[in-house]
Amino acid sequence: MDVNEFVNAFAAEFEETDPSEFTAGTSFKDLGEWSSLTSLSVISMIKLKYGVIVSGLDVNKCTTVADVFALVKKSNG
């Protein structure tokens, strides 16, 4: 599992925010486009691409994209 690949997949769930704004260190909840729907999309992407089910609360506890990646890696064993 590659963090850059994850950052790209994460960025792809946003329609308005330019993908170039995303790095592993991005505080995604500070982005204007972050909402309950983008959260659902990110959760669905993680389920589809990584076969892992994370909750909205788990994601909300994260600050950076890298934190979410760590969550996925942890759940993926």
Add this chain to the structure above:
Amino acid sequence: MDKNPFSLTGRHVLVTGASSGIGRAIAVESSRAGARVTVLGRDQNRLAQTLSALEGDGHEMNALDLNHADALERMVLGLDGVDGVVHAAGITRTAPAKFISQDDFQEIMSVNVQAPMELTRQLLQHKKINKAASLVFISSVVGGIMPYKGQGVYAASKGALSAYAKVLALELSARKIRANSISPAMVRTRLLDSVNIDAATLDADEQRYPLGYGTPEDVAWAAVYLLSDASRWMTGSNLVIDGGVTLT
């Protein structure tokens, strides 16, 4: 003295989804109102728990998957005529529109729409629905009244179910058979586990409800009313029961 119009004494009621949540409460409250109840569900143990919680005698259980046509037909053939049927089995999954898969679609539609339609077809074909019976379909406010993000297939399934109940009401009225749906808003049951929302988000959502979230019994009492003679002039309706949330 006239019989209590809210009583279900002498009635045989079939309840699907009776191994959990709202369906279980409907089975229990129907038995308390005097009905003889046949409970359906998949999970043997949970279904047996429901059976043992029923008041009175003569109740039966039958554990089966509603999407197994053969098992369903065997059950229907072995059934006594029914005076009431409550379709409470239902499932959901959460996915925003761009992530809805064919699997999500098939699975939710087959339990929430196809199974109640197929069960109804078989009950009618095999002449198991008694005259003046009441058919109750557990729909949801999500089915066209109050959308929730991520519930596209579920909403479509419940909208379909309520629409189907109206057609049935029209078709069966000659035999005084009634069909109605109930559209509850949020009730805490195992169903919410599959929605993947955390407790804090649920608590915040509950704040929007003037009367808070409902209990399975709140929905069950509406079902008992629809099964009883007290609602004998009511058919083709969709009873919204929502703690006032759609007022806000």
